[in-house]
Amino acid sequence: MYIVKDLEKKFPNVIYSSYVDVEKLIEAFQSAHVFVSPSRFESFLLTSIEAQSAGTPVIASDIAGPRETVISGQTGLLVNATQYEIINAILYFKDLWDNRKQEYSNYCQNARRNALRYDWKITVDKFEQMLHSIVNK
Numbered sequence: 001m002y003i004v005k006d007l008e009k010k011f012p013n014v015i016y017s018s019y020v021d022v023e024k025l026i027e028a029f030q031s032a033h034v035f036v037s038p039s040r041f042e043s044f045l046l047t048s049i050e051a052q053s054a055g056t057p058v059i060a061s062d063i064a065g066p067r068e069t070v071i072s073g074q075t076g077l078l079v080n081a082t083q084y085e086i087i088n089a090i091l092y093f094k095d096l097w098d099n100r101k102q103e104y105s106n107y108c109q110n111a112r113r114n115a116l117r118y119d120w121k122i123t124v125d126k127f128e129q130m131l132h133s134i135v136n137k
Contacts, residue, residue, distance in 0.1 A: 029054035
């Protein structure tokens, strides 16, 4: 949190927010260039799926939960949750946005495709297939 507060002071386009309602959340994900979740204790990073569904790349801690939802180097970056690595990852995406739009666009497209894997219909179908395979053993 302190990293973001420091960045918020230096860069007026960095926003730290606690709870926001669903409409504002969707708008925030759609307008963001990158979503940062530096948590060291997430079991499943639902917010990363939400961000990716808006086509927003994700920077997250390289721990078990985010490893399930973020494909490092394709849909975002998994980093050690140190101030140095998080800031470098943010600056990496700033460079992509400023200088390498196609590469940035690839991250966005990959993020959106990745989020679709978690669609409820797909998830329920997979769960039903798993149950059928167990019952039919």
